[in-house]
Amino acid sequence: MVAKHDGILAQDVMTGGEGPRPDGAAPRLVGIVGLGLIGGSLARRLVGRGVAVIAWNHRPHPYETAERDGIRCVETLADLVTAAPDVIVLCNPLKAMPAILGELKPLLAAAPGITLTDVGSVKGMVRDQVEAAGLGECYVGAHPMAGNELSGWEAADPHLYDDALWAITVTPGTDYRRFLTVARLIVEGVGDRVIVLDDETHDRAAALISHMPHVVATAMINTLVADPDRNIAAALAAGSWRDMTRVALTDPDRTRAMVEEDAENVERLLRDMAARLLDAADLLRDGRARSEAVRGHARGGMLAFFTEGQSFRDYKARGRAPATPAPAHDTREFSYGIDDWRELLLASARRGEHVVAFTGEHAVRVEMRSAV
Amino acid sequence: MVAKHDGILAQDVMTGGEGPRPDGAAPRLVGIVGLGLIGGSLARRLVGRGVAVIAWNHRPHPYETAERDGIRCVETLADLVTAAPDVIVLCNPLKAMPAILGELKPLLAAAPGITLTDVGSVKGMVRDQVEAAGLGECYVGAHPMAGNELSGWEAADPHLYDDALWAITVTPGTDYRRFLTVARLIVEGVGDRVIVLDDETHDRAAALISHMPHVVATAMINTLVADPDRNIAAALAAGSWRDMTRVALTDPDRTRAMVEEDAENVERLLRDMAARLLDAADLLRDGRARSEAVRGHARGGMLAFFTEGQSFRDYKARGRAPATPAPAHDTREFSYGIDDWRELLLASARRGEHVVAFTGEHAVRVEMRSAV
Numbered sequence: 083m084v085a086k087h088d089g090i091l092a093q094d095v096m097t098g099g100e101g102p103r104p105d106g107a108a109p110r111l112v113g114i115v116g117l118g119l120i121g122g123s124l125a126r127r128l129v130g131r132g133v134a135v136i137a138w139n140h141r142p143h144p145y146e147t148a149e150r151d152g153i154r155c156v157e158t159l160a161d162l163v164t165a166a167p168d169v170i171v172l173c174n175p176l177k178a179m180p181a182i183l184g185e186l187k188p189l190l191a192a193a194p195g196i197t198l199t200d201v202g203s204v205k206g207m208v209r210d211q212v213e214a215a216g217l218g219e220c221y222v223g224a225h226p227m228a229g230n231e232l233s234g235w236e237a238a239d240p241h242l243y244d245d246a247l248w249a250i251t252v253t254p255g256t257d258y259r260r261f262l263t264v265a266r267l268i269v270e271g272v273g274d275r276v277i278v279l280d281d282e283t284h285d286r287a288a289a290l291i292s293h294m295p296h297v298v299a300t301a302m303i304n305t306l307v308a309d310p311d312r313n314i315a316a317a318l319a320a321g322s323w324r325d326m327t328r329v330a331l332t333d334p335d336r337t338r339a340m341v342e343e344d345a346e347n348v349e350r351l352l353r354d355m356a357a358r359l360l361d362a363a364d365l366l367r368d369g370r371a372r373s374e375a376v377r378g379h380a381r382g383g384m385l386a387f388f389t390e391g392q393s394f395r396d397y398k399a400r401g402r403a404p405a406t407p408a409p410a411h412d413t414r415e416f417s418y419g420i421d422d423w424r425e426l427l428l429a430s431a432r433r434g435e436h437v438v439a440f441t442g443e444h445a446v447r448v449e450m451r452s453a454v
Numbered sequence: 455m456v457a458k459h460d461g462i463l464a465q466d467v468m469t470g471g472e473g474p475r476p477d478g479a480a481p482r483l484v485g486i487v488g489l490g491l492i493g494g495s496l497a498r499r500l501v502g503r504g505v506a507v508i509a510w511n512h513r514p515h516p517y518e519t520a521e522r523d524g525i526r527c528v529e530t531l532a533d534l535v536t537a538a539p540d541v542i543v544l545c546n547p548l549k550a551m552p553a554i555l556g557e558l559k560p561l562l563a564a565a566p567g568i569t570l571t572d573v574g575s576v577k578g579m580v581r582d583q584v585e586a587a588g589l590g591e592c593y594v595g596a597h598p599m600a601g602n603e604l605s606g607w608e609a610a611d612p613h614l615y616d617d618a619l620w621a622i623t624v625t626p627g628t629d630y631r632r633f634l635t636v637a638r639l640i641v642e643g644v645g646d647r648v649i650v651l652d653d654e655t656h657d658r659a660a661a662l663i664s665h666m667p668h669v670v671a672t673a674m675i676n677t678l679v680a681d682p683d684r685n686i687a688a689a690l691a692a693g694s695w696r697d698m699t700r701v702a703l704t705d706p707d708r709t710r711a712m713v714e715e716d717a718e719n720v721e722r723l724l725r726d727m728a729a730r731l732l733d734a735a736d737l738l739r740d741g742r743a744r745s746e747a748v749r750g751h752a753r754g755g756m757l758a759f760f761t762e763g764q765s766f767r768d769y770k771a772r773g774r775a776p777a778t779p780a781p782a783h784d785t786r787e788f789s790y791g792i793d794d795w796r797e798l799l800l801a802s803a804r805r806g807e808h809v810v811a812f813t814g815e816h817a818v819r820v821e822m823r824s825a826v
Contacts, residue, residue, distance in 0.1 A: 287689075298674070298698070303766045305730065311655055313803070317803070317806065318656075318659050322667050322668065329694045330767070331767050331770055338757070353731075353732065355674070356728040360725065391672060391678070432682075432683060433685060452688040
């Protein structure tokens with residue numbers, strides 16, 4: 083992978099600052115805004131793999147050690163744009179996004195060749211902000227499934243991106259060459275996998291596996307606190323309670339903001355979960371009914387309730403968490419045209435395939451990684 | 455603790471098999487039925503702390519290594535009863551309970567001095583079975599908060615009980631001396647803490663911190679599997695999803711049996727959780743309302759939802775999980791009479807206090823351990 087990556091770098095020609103690179107090649111120079119855990123780890127990862135990085139941070143405190151790591155640090159966003167990176171990756175906190183986009187707007191208007199991407203965990207909202215700043219044309223969304231409980235440059239670690247998956251989000255208006263530049267930055271530059279989604283599909287899936295569960299965990303600790311025997315319950319609490327309420331212990335203001343940013347999806351999923359819990363409660367009631375017919379029906383319903391998710395149990399039992407490389411027979415290649423690339427790549431993601439290589443200008447190799 | 459325990463052993467007189475020990479002293483000889491993870495660990499723990507153990511297992515395969523550890527193994531339950539232990543601890547699987555109780559019934563009728571206890575995780579159901587076998591008079595319920603994902607004698611480890619908490623369950627008919635024998639077995643023999651509950655309080659708390667969460671986790675994986683974009687959701691799943699669904703991956707038949715054994719409590723808690731999730735969904739809907747008044751009300755409601763469980767967050771943040779020893783000012787002693795011992799010890803458990811020593815025939819030392 084690294085050898086191939088070096089080959090691509092060697093054959094590249096200099097085009098920065100003059101429009102999208104004609105071949106959608108992997109970037110030679112990457113600009114990073116924000117040297118926190120995610121941006122700092124990305125900068126160190128890219129430099130370690132031979133990709134030049136230029137970085138700006140809202141405070142210069144990481145600059146001394148970052149420069150020692152081979153990351154070129156600049157004092158202003160104007161300096162960053164002037165250096166003409168192929169891609170600028172916004173790794174700043176979401177709350178700083180409007181101010182940074184406002185500052186980048188005139189700078190990027192004069193440098194149309196630079197592609198803009200980000201690492202935010204809610205894609206629809208970031209795109210709205212990017213479009214409000216008039217930068218929608220040069221933007222491709224991205225979200226790495228990487229992170230830990232730490233934060234800041236001091237915690238930056240290139241291994242954070244070991245065998246990680248990134249979601250790339252596109253719209254019908256996304257320029258294919260800009261998409262390819264970001265995708266190859268991730269696949270060849272970072273050495274990771276990608277799936278291609280639209281913003282809505284990304285945010286719905288994120289609501290399902292993260293935002294809704296945060297609300298459920300919060301409701302669980304609220305249930306305990308409201309119980310007159312809460313001290314007895316806390317005394318008896320063991321592993322299952324600890325695991326299911328861990329995310330409710332994180333900063334509740336941050337959780338609330340995350341949930342409110344994805345409000346429609348979370349609302350729908352909470353109503354769905356409530357209906358499932360009420361169905362299970364009805365079955366437990368009917369299981370104590372006088373009528374043998376009602377009890378028999380409840381028995382069948384409980385069996386179905388506990389069987390319904392079996393394919394997810396099987397998926398986990400296969401040990402085929404996304405971090406596990408797929409066997410050869412689960413790997414395939416396909417090509418697409420300039421008109422159907424979005425649809426074909428989204429359909430591939432829906433099958434549980436992850437892109438591991440670009441084998442041509444309009445062709446990918448994918449591995450079956452997350453088929454439940 | 456060990457020195458004191460040894461002292462108690464030294465001053466004890468032999469009374470086994472002739473009625474409850476007059477002083478409710480810690481047992482000298484403990485009979486254990488079932489040398490699996492829980493029973494085997496208990497047997498090894500007791501022998502290691504100088505308490506004699508006699509054991510029976512439904513298959514003799516652990517006997518060779520158990521005897522080498524100093525555990526006397528016998529071929530029949532009749533041999534176990536004939537040895538006249540002060541206490542018999544039922545550590546067999548719940549499904550074997552009716553058969554074992556049936557076999558013990560005539561044996562214990564001829565040995566009324568033996569106190570019967572168990573380690574089952576649902577107390578009301580076990581007591582019903584014990585009473586159905588006519589053994590209610592000699593029974594005191596117990597449930598150690600100990601265990602791991604392993605099972606069987608091979609996994610038995612005396613450290614399983616390091617600083618563990620046991621719930622002891624009693625009724626208005628429980629003989630105080632039998633209670634004291636079981637409690638001192640745990641506090642002095644095993645070296646653990648106890649809280650004293652009635653069966654219903656135990657089973658309601660267990661439903662809150664274990665049985666209901668198992669259903670919620672199951673509903674979550676059912677939600678994922680039902681989603682057309684489940685493969686994308688599985689690809690994006692990270693720590694919060696993994697932790698919140700872990701318990702849904704365990705044997706669904708065992709989970710179903712556990713939930714059905716505690717059906718009324720689980721039903722009530724599921725309806726309570728569903729109401730909380732629907733309230734949160736309504737707030738997310740109202741947060742997008744046209745009316746500023748409605749949106750303002752929703753903002754307040756969301757803040758309250760995410761603040762409600764703060765005392766549990768604070769409890770965890772204090773690091774005062776039950777395993778942490780309490781500071782001296784959170785330790786106190788109190789005495790009780792022969793008529794109010796149940797009420798006073800239950801009230802103590804409700805305050806979050808755990809019994810760490812019996813300081814007299816009707817007096818305990820408690821530590822504040824689980825006050826949320």
